[in-house]
Amino acid sequence: MVDEIKDALSIRLKQSFGDDYEIYSRKVKQGLEVPCFFINIFSQSKTQIIGNRYYLEVSCDVHYFPSVEDDNDELDNVGSILFDDLEYITMLNGDQLRGTKMSYEKFEGVLHFYVTYGTWLT
Numbered sequence: 001m002v003d004e005i006k007d008a009l010s011i012r013l014k015q016s017f018g019d020d021y022e023i024y025s026r027k028v029k030q031g032l033e034v035p036c037f038f039i040n041i042f043s044q045s046k047t048q049i050i051g052n053r054y055y056l057e058v059s060c061d062v063h064y065f066p067s068v069e070d071d072n073d074e075l076d077n078v079g080s081i082l083f084d085d086l087e088y089i090t091m092l093n094g095d096q097l098r099g100t101k102m103s104y105e106k107f108e109g110v111l112h113f114y115v116t117y118g119t120w121l122t
Contacts, residue, residue, distance in 0.1 A: 038063040064111035
């Protein structure tokens, strides 16, 4: 399920920003092409609700590396766009997930956009 959420996030980011922005889901040690996004899953929780019905929450940190280092205006602009564009993502099977707990912060010239997606498992 986590890989499917990463895929849905990648597709949504491509739709929003186009092909000029690289999207990574694995650490890149050399050759990072900016501007780009890096999708990091930093926590998951699975709660049993009733019987074999579970609720899965996946918390993501979408990093944005700007085209110009330390460009706060660019970081704020991208952060504002992500609030709207990552509210809903569409999984490859057609299911829609709604993002909650959305926020962002800027740290060492990189935007960190936090969003959590929840889904039912059976």
